[in-house]
Amino acid sequence: MRMLVVFWLQRLAALTAGLCVLSGFAMGGSQPSYLITNDDAAFVSGITFYTIGTTGLLKLKKEVSTSAAGIAGGYFPTNRVVVLDNSSEQCVYASNAAIGNIVGIDINTLVVGGSAGGSSTDSGSANGIGLAVNGNYLYASFTSSNTIGTFQVQSGCSLTFLSDISVAGLQGGFIDAMVVTGNTMVVTYGDGSIESFNVASGAPVSNGDEQNSTGYVVSQGSSYPTAVEITKDGHFAIFGDTSTSTLVEVSDMSSGKLAKTTVFSLGHGINSSNILLSPDETLLYISNTQGDSITAATFNATTGTLAAGCTSGRLKGYSVSWSYLADLALATNSGTGGTIYVAEYGAPSSIGMVQVSSSGGQCTLQEVSGSPVSDPNSNGLLSIAPFPPRTF
Amino acid sequence: MRRFSKFLVAISMCGSSLLAAAQCPSRPSSGTVVQDALSLYSQNGTLNADFTMGYSVDTFGYSHYCYKYQSTDGIVEAPTLRLKQGDTLLLNVKDDIKTTGADSMGGMDMTPTGAVCGDSGTATVQSTNVHFHGLNVPPICHQDDVLTTLIQPGSPGFQYKMQIPANEPPGLYWYHPHVHGFTEFQVNGGAAGALVVEGMEKFRPEVTGLTERVFVVRQQYLVPWVPGPYQLTLNFQVAAAPGAPSPIIDMKPGEKQFWRVANATLQDFTPLQFWVNGVAQPIQLIALDGYPLAAPRTLNTVLVPPAGRAEFIVQAPAVGASAQFVSLNYSTGPTGNQDFEQVLANVELTGSAAASAAPVKPAQPAKQASSESLMFAGLKDLPATTTRKSYFSEEFGGTNGPIQFYITVDGQKQKVFEANEKPVITTKVGAVEDWIIENRALETHAFHIHQIHFLMEEVDGKPVPNPDLRDTIEIPYWSGSGPYHSVKVRMDFRDPTIAGTFVFHCHILLHEDLGMMHKILVEP
Numbered sequence: 001m002r003m004l005v006v007f008w009l010q011r012l013a014a015l016t017a018g019l020c021v022l023s024g025f026a027m028g029g030s031q032p033s034y035l036i037t038n039d040d041a042a043f044v045s046g047i048t049f050y051t052i053g054t055t056g057l058l059k060l061k062k063e064v065s066t067s068a069a070g071i072a073g074g075y076f077p078t079n080r081v082v083v084l085d086n087s088s089e090q091c092v093y094a095s096n097a098a099i100g101n102i103v104g105i106d107i108n109t110l111v112v113g114g115s116a117g118g119s120s121t122d123s124g125s126a127n128g129i130g131l132a133v134n135g136n137y138l139y140a141s142f143t144s145s146n147t148i149g150t151f152q153v154q155s156g157c158s159l160t161f162l163s164d165i166s167v168a169g170l171q172g173g174f175i176d177a178m179v180v181t182g183n184t185m186v187v188t189y190g191d192g193s194i195e196s197f198n199v200a201s202g203a204p205v206s207n208g209d210e211q212n213s214t215g216y217v218v219s220q221g222s223s224y225p226t227a228v229e230i231t232k233d234g235h236f237a238i239f240g241d242t243s244t245s246t247l248v249e250v251s252d253m254s255s256g257k258l259a260k261t262t263v264f265s266l267g268h269g270i271n272s273s274n275i276l277l278s279p280d281e282t283l284l285y286i287s288n289t290q291g292d293s294i295t296a297a298t299f300n301a302t303t304g305t306l307a308a309g310c311t312s313g314r315l316k317g318y319s320v321s322w323s324y325l326a327d328l329a330l331a332t333n334s335g336t337g338g339t340i341y342v343a344e345y346g347a348p349s350s351i352g353m354v355q356v357s358s359s360g361g362q363c364t365l366q367e368v369s370g371s372p373v374s375d376p377n378s379n380g381l382l383s384i385a386p387f388p389p390r391t392f
Numbered sequence: 393m394r395r396f397s398k399f400l401v402a403i404s405m406c407g408s409s410l411l412a413a414a415q416c417p418s419r420p421s422s423g424t425v426v427q428d429a430l431s432l433y434s435q436n437g438t439l440n441a442d443f444t445m446g447y448s449v450d451t452f453g454y455s456h457y458c459y460k461y462q463s464t465d466g467i468v469e470a471p472t473l474r475l476k477q478g479d480t481l482l483l484n485v486k487d488d489i490k491t492t493g494a495d496s497m498g499g500m501d502m503t504p505t506g507a508v509c510g511d512s513g514t515a516t517v518q519s520t521n522v523h524f525h526g527l528n529v530p531p532i533c534h535q536d537d538v539l540t541t542l543i544q545p546g547s548p549g550f551q552y553k554m555q556i557p558a559n560e561p562p563g564l565y566w567y568h569p570h571v572h573g574f575t576e577f578q579v580n581g582g583a584a585g586a587l588v589v590e591g592m593e594k595f596r597p598e599v600t601g602l603t604e605r606v607f608v609v610r611q612q613y614l615v616p617w618v619p620g621p622y623q624l625t626l627n628f629q630v631a632a633a634p635g636a637p638s639p640i641i642d643m644k645p646g647e648k649q650f651w652r653v654a655n656a657t658l659q660d661f662t663p664l665q666f667w668v669n670g671v672a673q674p675i676q677l678i679a680l681d682g683y684p685l686a687a688p689r690t691l692n693t694v695l696v697p698p699a700g701r702a703e704f705i706v707q708a709p710a711v712g713a714s715a716q717f718v719s720l721n722y723s724t725g726p727t728g729n730q731d732f733e734q735v736l737a738n739v740e741l742t743g744s745a746a747a748s749a750a751p752v753k754p755a756q757p758a759k760q761a762s763s764e765s766l767m768f769a770g771l772k773d774l775p776a777t778t779t780r781k782s783y784f785s786e787e788f789g790g791t792n793g794p795i796q797f798y799i800t801v802d803g804q805k806q807k808v809f810e811a812n813e814k815p816v817i818t819t820k821v822g823a824v825e826d827w828i829i830e831n832r833a834l835e836t837h838a839f840h841i842h843q844i845h846f847l848m849e850e851v852d853g854k855p856v857p858n859p860d861l862r863d864t865i866e867i868p869y870w871s872g873s874g875p876y877h878s879v880k881v882r883m884d885f886r887d888p889t890i891a892g893t894f895v896f897h898c899h900i901l902l903h904e905d906l907g908m909m910h911k912i913l914v915e916p
Contacts, residue, residue, distance in 0.1 A: 073791035127790055176789070190789055222796065222806035226789065244785040244798070244806060244832065270834070271787055290727065290788055290834055292872035314873055319726035319834075324791065345791065380791065 034107070034387040035329055035341050035351065038081035038094040039063065039378035040070030040128075047081065047094050047105055048377045050351070052386070056331040056339030058351060058373045064110050066103040068096035072380025073345075074128030075190070076273035076289050076326050077177035077227040077240070078143060080383035082131040083107070084153060091157035092387065093138055095129035102131065102140055104157030107387055114158025118142060118149035122164055128382070132180040137162075137202050139185065141178040148175065148187075150203045163203050169193040170212055181230040181392055184253065186237045192216030192224040194239065194251070196258050209257035215241050215249050218263065223247050225261075227275045229284070232392040236304040240272035240286060246295055248272055248284065250304045264306040266297050276328040278336040279390055283309060283356070283363060285340055287325040292318035294325070294340060294354050296363050312365035315344070315352045317372055322346030326382040333390050339368065341384055349381030350374050415446035415490060416458035416582075417469045419628040423637030426627050426737055428606050429585065430463055430471040431752055439475050440482040445520045445543075445569070445583065447489040454612055454623075457489070457569070457581030469628065470585030472606050473567070477591060478558040486549035489518045509533035511544035515811075517577050518545045522552060523570035523842070524587065525699060526682045526863045528767055528887065529554045531843050531894035538570035538842070539811075539893060539911070557889070559767045561845070561861070562591035563682030564652040564701040566608070572811060572909070576658055576901035582610055582628065584656035592650075593755035595684040595763055598676065598705060602650040604752045605641070609719070609736065611657035624660065624719065624734050632734040639737040641717060643708035650678070650755075652703045655696040659900040660731045661836065661866060663695045663720040664702065668709040670716075679703040683845055683861040686763065693720065697838040697866040699899040708741060715739035725869025727786065728835035771847045771884050772859050776826040780817065783830040783876070784837040784867065784898060784908065797908035799839075799898060808907025815893055815913035823885040823914075830876040831867040837903065840864040841883070841896040841912075850880035864899055891916040 033052040039045050046065045050058040070080075074097065084091045090107040101117040123144040124130075130141035138159060140149040149164040167175055173191025185197040185204050192212045197204035215223045227240030235254050239261065241247035246269040249261035266272075269288030272295075276285045281301040288295055292314040297306045315325070322344035330337030340354040350372035357364045375381050420427065432441050444460045459470045475481055510521070510533075521541040529536045535554040543550045565587040569578040586606050593600045609631075612623045624631045629639040643649060655662050665672040672692040679685055680694075681701050694702045709715050716738050722731040763769060781802035788795050798806040801816050819825065826849065829839050845861040852875070868877040897909030 075790035076788075078790075127792060190794070220805045220807050222787075222798065242787050242789050244787050270785075270832075273789075290786075318872060323726050324788075382791070 036081055036083065036092050036385050036387060037375055037378060037381055038383045039375065040072050040080060040380050040382065041378060042072050042098060043069050045070040045096055046377055047092060048375060049110060050373065052331050056353060056368070057370055058353065062110055063377045064105050064112065066094060066096055066112065068101055068103060069098035071097045071125065071128065074126070074382065075143060075176050076324070076382060078128040078130040078141065079177070079327065080128055080131065081385045082133045083385050083387045083389040084133050085388050086135050089153065089155065089157060092385065093131055093133065095124065095131055095140065097124040097128045100124065102151065102159060104159055106157045113156040116151055116159040116161050118161055119164050121145050122147050122149050130178045132178050132185065134180045134182065134199065137199065139178060139180060139204070141175045141187065143174050146174050148178070148204055165204060170210060176226050177228045179228050179230055181234055184230060184234050186228050186230055188225045188228050188239060190224065190226060192221060194225050194258060196253065207257045211258065213239060213249050214261045215247050215263045225249055226273045229275050229277050231277065231281060231301055238275060238284060240275035242271050242273060244270055246272050246286060246288065248275065248286065248297065248306055250306065252304060266306065266308050267295060267311065269293065269295055274327050276330065279330065279333050280335050283336050283358060285328050287328055287342055289325055294342060294365055296356065296365055298361060310363040310365050312354050312367060315367055317344065317350060322350060327384045329384045329386045330390065333388060343381045343384050344372055345381055347379040348374055348376050349378040351384065415488065416448045416456040417460065417467050422630050424629065424640065425642050426629055426639045428472070428751065429627065430468045431474050432471045434475045434479040437478070438480045438482060439473060441473065442484045444486045444488045453614055455581045457578040457583040459583055459585055472585060473587040474590055475556050477556055477560050477562070477589060480555050481552065483522065483552040484549055485522055485543055485552065487520050487543045487545045487547065489520065489545050507540050509537055509541040510550045511542050511547045513542065513544050515542055515571050515573060517574045519543065519571050519574065520569045520578060521571055522567050524565065524567050526565040528557055528560060528844055528890065530889045531892040536842065538895065542571065556589060557767060559765060560589050561683040561766045562589045562595060563679045563684060564588055564654055564703055565682045566654045566656055566701070568656065572809065573905050576905050579656065579901055580611065580613055580658055582612070584608060584610060586654055589682065592679065592684060593758045594761040596678045596688065597760060598688055599650045599678060599755055600757050601754045602648055602705065603754055604650045604652065607651060607653045608656050609653065609662060611660050624657065624736065626736050631736045638735050640740045641737045642740050642742060645711045645741045646708055648705055648707045650703070650705055653696065654701045655698055657698050659698050659729060659902065661695065661697050661722040661724060663693050663722055665693050665718045665720060666706045667716045667718055668713050676705040677702065678705060680860050681845065681863045684763065685860065689858065695866065697864050697899065699838065699840055699864045708739060711741055724836040726834040727788065728869060767887070768845055768847065768861055768884050771882055774824045776882065777823045778819065778825040780825060781828045781830065783832045786833040786835060797898065797903040797906050799908050799910060809909040813911060815911040817912040818915065819885055819912065820915045821885060821888045821891050825883040825885065826880060827883055828878055828880045829867060830878040832870055832876050834869050834872065836866055836869045838864055838866050838899040839896070840899040842894040843890040844884055847882040848879065849882055852877055885914050888916065890914060
């Protein structure tokens with residue numbers, strides 16, 4: 001219950017959020033590497049850019065104001081910031097749930113390129129607006145109106161709203177997480193049900209596979225998919241469950257539809273509301289959302305099976321400076337990703353940094369010296385994203 | 393999860409539309425002398441009283457739910473019911489909750505089907521019933537049944553009729569509404585009162601001759617489901633409001649008094665202290681949860697969880713010193729609330745108002761009785777027939793919820809309480825069971841079981857120094873790593889009168905309303 005208190009207090013405290021400016025850092029050539037946060041601040045929010053150093057350490061570069069307002073909280077896996085990196089555009093898009101728009105920022109200039117809202121009925125004011133992008137289109141999941149908006153990506157990081165569709169879980173649930181890889185979109189509804197869509201033509205079209213997950217059915221409703229990932233080849237969808245243990249479910253999508261999920265029990269961390277595949281797809285990183293650590297499960301991308309791997313120690317500041325772990329990002333787009341970044345929901349929020357080591361099927365996760373890095377601009381950090389983004 | 397969403401939607405609709413004419417008596421002003429509630433005594437073995445549940449909204453927007461009683465001096469709120477062992481309580485309760493727009497609360501699906509006790513219809517925030525917290529009485533219709541009993545607005549009323557067992561421990565109990573899904577609303581509004589089973593002096597002669605005070609600590613949120621600043625009240629007087637003076641407890645310099653304190657808050661864990669010049673003083677603990685201790689215990693702090701009671705002797709300082717009755721800070725964990733330190737009252741050393749504030753006559757010297765005559769005596773020496781493990785757990789879907797609150801029998805599926813669920817535990821009259829209750833949540837919980845007291849055996853796997861009999865006990869939060877905190881308690885199902893179906897749950901009332909509760913069946 002305390003987090004409800006924190007939520008309201010943070011919305012007030014967000015009034016005092018300020019701007020920070022520091023220098024940038026280039027890694028791997030002239031293109032800088034960033035970790036980007038949607039600060040989700042109430043009243044006046046912004047996007048904070050951190051440069052990623054060669055050792056994975058973060059250095060605050062700049063907050064770009066979105067001149068819009070967030071809500072400093074909401075669903076854990078709702079992805080409030082995404083990065084587009086194609087041949088012509090490098091943009092970061094961030095949602096502002098309080099006013100219902102999406103702002104695009106040019107990563108090369110760190111200047112706002114434009115913003116767009118959905119239809120008059122699209123809203124994510126209670127629990128956030130999730131984002132996913134596949135090159136041509138940006139999709140916004142409005143968690144209050146239970147709609148998915150489709151936007152055309154325009155030059156200069158601007159957007160044009162095209163259309164929206166209404167969605168709902170089998171039990172009436174609200175859209176929770178949404179991810180797009182290629183022409184496939186997969187969503188969770190926070191009520192035990194999941195669904196996939198085809199986005200080849202832009203607007204999502206259901207694949208007709210909405211179903212309750214196995215974990216939901218077996219647990220009689222006490223576990224349900226929240227987070228979602230899709231493998232690089234689109235073969236598997238992976239779901240992190242809200243549960244009082246670490247539960248992850250995998251669905252074979254090779255038929256073009258979600259198959260019945262297989263449940264993997266991976267430990268006793270509370271909730272797996274944010275998950276992330278390593279670039280080489282050998283590890284699945286799991287935020288123990290209501291807990292104090294990160295878990296890595298070994299993943300077989302051929303068979304879609306998971307096994308217990310390793311868990312970090314207690315991350316610094318737990319229950320003192322922050323209360324929840326949320327979104328995950330990686331320092332590099334090769335191998336196991338090098339360093340894991342994790343959003344730490346507090347006031348102010350912070351970003352934890354955990355070094356990944358993996359060899360011979362064994363892994364270790366070790367919080368690095370200098371972790372966490374404060375995000376002084378956020379009193380409710382849930383979503384982060386790297387630039388350049390992972391390639392799938 | 394959806395239940396919580398529906399709950400929020402429904403209550404937000406309710407909250408915006410519940411505007412009612414003043415029905416409840418006005419409550420005392422800040423900074424005045426704390427008065428004990430009117431005491432109603434049994435006569436010739438029977439206490440017969442008529443309560444009407446009312447509702448109003450005060451000028452600050454706080455909702456009041458009230459047990460109204462028509463006394464010779466006008467309508468008073470939440471009288472203290474005083475009975476002796478073996479007495480009969482006849483309590484007639486009428487529901488006069490007049491809220492507008494509350495029909496929007498329909499469809500909450502909190503209503504049990506099947507057997508109905510009292511009125512039929514859908515349970516809403518306008519429905520009520522009464523739970524006699526701590527009393528070891530039958531869980532059946534017209535006694536202490538909360539599963540099927542509904543009293544609806546406008547109906548002729550409902551009569552509770554029960555006999556206090558002849559071996560009921562003398563001490564402090566309390567009564568409050570217990571309609572599943574709406575308990576928090578009504579207790580938040582103040583619907584709670586004390587019930588005293590008299591005769592403590594027979595078991596703890598230390599209280600003989602002392603001025604007795606009954607203090608009910610209540611908690612009031614402006615909107616109970618939206619966490620934020622709250623007020624603790626002491627006998628309905630706000631204990632800490634910005635700029636407002638604290639309540640006053642009147643004592644004579646050096647005087648010893650017997651304080652009987654009920655924690656009737658929604659969720660506040662209250663570490664109580666008695667300060668003199670800012671320093672915690674020894675208090676002499678006499679009873680916990682209405683059960684006299686085997687021997688008085690001297691300590692500086694007594695932690696009373698929500699719904700718990702503590703009865704103790706305090707001594708006022710000499711003239712010139714200042715004294716205060718305080719509830720300390722208490723952390724309920726990473727996802728729990730911070731219960732803030734509050735001065736519940738300042739002690740004024742005049743003694744001038746004591747007579748009117750505490751109208752109960754001091755206990756007279758009495759023939760001493762053996763604690764072996766009380767219910768649950770000898771429990772620690774009995775072999776347990778069964779051992780069970782249960783645990784509290786929670787999961788959050790986001791920072792604003794949805795939140796699931798579970799209490800689960802180990803090995804069973806986690807699920808929230810449903811009005812029509814089957815009992816998750818079935819046992820038989822005569823059973824003596826050891827229960828290990830863990831807390832796997834990141835928030836402290838308060839375990840309570842209806843109908844019986846339980847014997848404290850272990851905390852975190854270690855024997856307790858004082859095997860007290862309790863009906864509500866705190867279990868600290870899990871820190872995120874390491875072993876879970878736990879208690880081991882001994883449940884006594886030997887009394888055939890408690891056969892039936894009743895509940896155990898967390899007594900943080902939001903948790904209870906959202907399903908951190910289950911049924912147990914004790915077969916005859």
